[in-house]
Amino acid sequence: MIDLLGGAESSFGQLNALTITATLGVVTATLALWSIMRPKGFPPGPRGLPIVGSIFSMNDSPEVIFDKWSKKYGDIFGVKIGERWMVVLNGQALIKEAVIKQGVDFADRPDFYSMKIFTEGFKDIAFSPYSETWKLHRKLAHTALRHFATGKPLQDLISSVYPKIEKYLAEKEGKPVDPKLLLTLLMYNVLTQMCFGQSKELEDPTIVAWKDMNDDINEGVGLGLAADFFSWARYVPTSGPKMIKDTTDKLLGYLRSMVDESRKQYDPENINDFYSLLLKAQDDARKEGENVDKMTDTHIFQTISDIFGAGIQTTVETLYWALALLATYPEIQAKVKTEVNDVIGRNRLPTINDRGKLPYTEATLYEVMRYSSIAPTAVPRATTRDTKLGGYSIPKGTMVMMNTYSMHFDPQEWDQPDKFLPDHFLDTSGTVRDHPPSFLPFGAGRRGCLGEAVAKADLFLIFTWFMQNYTFSRVPGKESEDILKMIPQTAAGRLLRPYEVMIQKHDQ
Known part of the structure; x- marks a missing residue:
């Protein structure tokens, strides 16, 4: 009797274990299938795998x-990356509909873990x-x-760094040069004066270290951290978050030294740089008891x-492409030089007022922006509320990518888009087309680039000065590289890989 009962109990236990296992299997399979089920009315797209998506x-x-x-x-599609649903917009019609006509709906940002670290909690x-x-x-x-980076003040600030650049290049004469360091040194000097009222030596060791660290983080992050797409990954001790934190501490550490120095010199009666203006706004908020x-x-x-980081990065990367392209296409470089010499000559510096008088030069710069598309999918956005676009439903909090690369290389909008052709930005009368419909290098709407006007002025002044004074060519023996x-x-x-060119100053 006891044996019979024991056998029954054993069979019941085995049955119970099988039931639990089967239930867990069903639950797991259900969760896996649920993880790739699209929200109702969501755009079509790759199906992806359970749990990890695409x-x-x-x-x-x-x-x-x-x-x-x-x-x-199609131009709007949805895809799941890890735990995140993402919508990608392609082509000018959909992108402009989202960022301009429905600007508030598409004005948020995804809460990436890497960016939470970098921005000290957003x-x-x-x-x-x-x-x-x-x-x-x-x-x-x-x-x-508006106060410190427009018109003549900006022009004078940039031109104050030219003598340092001339001295630097004179020492490099006849030697291959990586323009990335040169451009970073230039813009770092401009931004330290603009942001903190501080003048630095051109080759200040801090600048070189900052440039190398910035390059490391741009290349090292790759397509993002696992913790950006899987919430559980932020609790796993992997190398990605540690790398972001260590690099962030060092990058921001360089900036903190300038912030600390500027704070010591702060005078609310003498506001002459970005940081002083921000400190004055902070003081006013405390006095008024508002927005503290x-x-x-x-x-x-x-x-x-x-302001500091974006002001350097955008200009440096665009000019880095510009010099590589003009070294690759010397016939275009020659046409730019001829126009600059005919209009400006050699006896004065380029000024903001020269914009509009150098159509081929400006068209070449715009073509650099289009062809390089240094931010091809812009900074990711997120929806602030449930919304609709292109006939599809997009839930609140959905990550949204604006693929401006699709605009810049759209064969229906550009003749031979895969070729570097400044004529893309010239109409039949030779006038610059500075706002073609399928051109959006700085974004638009509520999250459009805050410094667009400054960046365009920076690029024009520096690029024109380089073309007025120097020739950029391939390194001898590496012309086919x-x-x-x-x-x-x-x-x-x-972003371009590091490269070297020869930089020759024009005879006076």
């Missing part, structure tokens, strides 16, 4: 993958959520740019960090 399909730079998928699914402008705090700091930054929680030291630091190679598989943008 993350393994992201095996190339984003704009390359998105171009392939758009050909299959207290910057570029990656912080769409909020009253974000609006306040964007307005402050806009005021600072939005104007903490961390918020102020992160705002100046955005392709210097337009990009760093592969990176979310940081279409």
Whole structure:
């Protein structure tokens, strides 16, 4: 009897274990299938795998993958990457509909773990959520740019660095030069004066270290951290978050030294740089008892960090492409030089007022922006609320990518888009087409580039000065080497690998 009961109990236990196992299997399978079920009305797109979605399909730079998928699914498609649902917009019509006509709906940012580290808890402008705090700091930054980075003040600031550049290049005469360091030294000097009222030696060791660290983080992050797409990954001790934190500490550490020095010199009666203006706004907020929680030291630091870092990065990367392209296409470089010499000559510096008088030069710069598309998918956005676009439903919090690369290389909008042709920006009368419909290098709408006007002025003044005074050519013996190679598989943008050119000063 006991044996019979024991056998029954044993059989019952085995049956119970099988039932639990089967139930767990069903639950797991259900969760796996649920993980790839699209929200109702969501755009079509790659199905992906359970749990991980289409993350393994992201095996190339984003704009390359998105171009392939758009050909299959259309200009708007949805895809799951890890735990995140993402919508990708292609072509000018959809992108402009989202960023301009439905600007508020598409004005948020994804809460990437890597950016949370880098921005000390999303207290910057570029990656912080769409909020009253974000609006306040964007307005402050806009005021600072308007005060200190327009017209003659900007022109004088940039030209004050030219003698340092001339001395640097004179020492490099006859030797191959990597222009990336040269351009970073130039812009770092401009921005330290603009942001902090401080003048640095051109080759200050801090500048060189900052440039190397910035390059490391751009290349090292690749397509993002696992923790950006899987919430559980932030609790796993992997190398990615540690690398971001260590690099962030060092990068921001360089900036903090300048912030600390400027704070010691701060005089509310003498506001003559970006940081002083922000400190004055902070003082006023405390006196008035308004927005104090939005104007903490961390918020102020992160705002100046955005202005400083973006002010350098965008200009440097665009000019880096420009010099590589003109060394590759010497006939275009020659045409630019001829126009600059005919209009400006050699006896004065280029000025802001020369814009509009150098159509081929300006067209070449715009073509550099189009052809390089250094931010091909812009900074990722997110929806602030449930919305609709292109006939599809997009839930609140969905990550949204604006594939401006698809605009810049659209064969329906550009003749031979894969070729570097300044004529893309000239009409039949030789006038510059500075706003073609399928051209959006600085974004638009509520999250459009805050410093667009400054960046365009920087680029024009520096590029024209270089063309007025120097010739850029291939290194002898390496004329057949392709210097337009990009760093592969990176979310940081279409960044060129390091290259070298010869830089020869014109005879006086």
